[in-house]
Amino acid sequence: xAIDQWVMAGGATLIFVDPHAESQIGxxxxxxxxxxxxxxxxxxxxxxxxxxxxxxxxxxxxxxTERMINGRPASMSNxxxxxxxxxxxxxxxxxxxxxxxxxxxxxxxxESAKAGVSLRPLVTASKKAGLLPAEQLKDRTADLRALLVxxxxxxxxxxxxxxxSGTLESAFPxxxxxxxxxxxxxxRNSKPANxxxxxxxxxxxxxxxxxxxxxxxxxxxxxxxxxGDFVVNAIEQMAGGVALADLRGRGVSWRPFELIQRKExxxxxxxxxx
Numbered sequence: 001x002a003i004d005q006w007v008m009a010g011g012a013t014l015i016f017v018d019p020h021a022e023s024q025i026g027x028x029x030x031x032x033x034x035x036x037x038x039x040x041x042x043x044x045x046x047x048x049x050x051x052x053x054x055x056x057x058x059x060x061x062x063x064x065t066e067r068m069i070n071g072r073p074a075s076m077s078n079x080x081x082x083x084x085x086x087x088x089x090x091x092x093x094x095x096x097x098x099x100x101x102x103x104x105x106x107x108x109x110x111e112s113a114k115a116g117v118s119l120r121p122l123v124t125a126s127k128k129a130g131l132l133p134a135e136q137l138k139d140r141t142a143d144l145r146a147l148l149v150x151x152x153x154x155x156x157x158x159x160x161x162x163x164x165s166g167t168l169e170s171a172f173p174x175x176x177x178x179x180x181x182x183x184x185x186x187x188r189n190s191k192p193a194n195x196x197x198x199x200x201x202x203x204x205x206x207x208x209x210x211x212x213x214x215x216x217x218x219x220x221x222x223x224x225x226x227x228g229d230f231v232v233n234a235i236e237q238m239a240g241g242v243a244l245a246d247l248r249g250r251g252v253s254w255r256p257f258e259l260i261q262r263k264e265x266x267x268x269x270x271x272x273x274x
Contacts, residue, residue, distance in 0.1 A: 010191025012238035019134040045171035047114025060126025099226035101216035106200035109158035164195040
């Protein structure tokens, strides 16, 4: 209720949800029974479609991995782990203008589900990407090459992060029992929505975008992707409004071996056809 009313009043809101949070820790340090997260009650009212049981599988932006298949090592595209760059980042938005790459792991996607509500994409998957059951993608022993044939790319690439705008309806026509609001309950947004949705929570963890090295006996952290810049830029712009709208993040050079990766993808396609 507090989150909903904050959004209805135009409060700056940066929301992270995840179909499979690899970094989440359960009781006694064990993996949690359910590693997914959503805000279904709020999303449904606001006009946002998000399915926590589906994750983005992207052959175009996928990182490469090696897995043991039938006792032998096999190189393949890690479909849910992606390094998004180029056309996947909306460079005409101040938050992303100077960024070169973002790394995400098992991300979800968003769609508008109501007239009058729009999602302006900030981060999107490639044109080859589609949605697959998160349960299949989070299996670290599976042969991901077998899942390639199951990907059905939609008409537009899946949206992983977006700005939410339009007329938002509150999920609460009245305050919950036992809650006394300070003022009238807002049934729709009284000011323009100031909300950014992100479909991956693991992108916040250092291990996703920071490499630690030992330099002359001291540990030095070096960023290899712009995850941190994205978050800082978003917070500063949303909190500061027009005054801070032109802030840019530091650029981090992402120079993958694109020719080799393309040849590996072509080889995988030939293997799949055979």
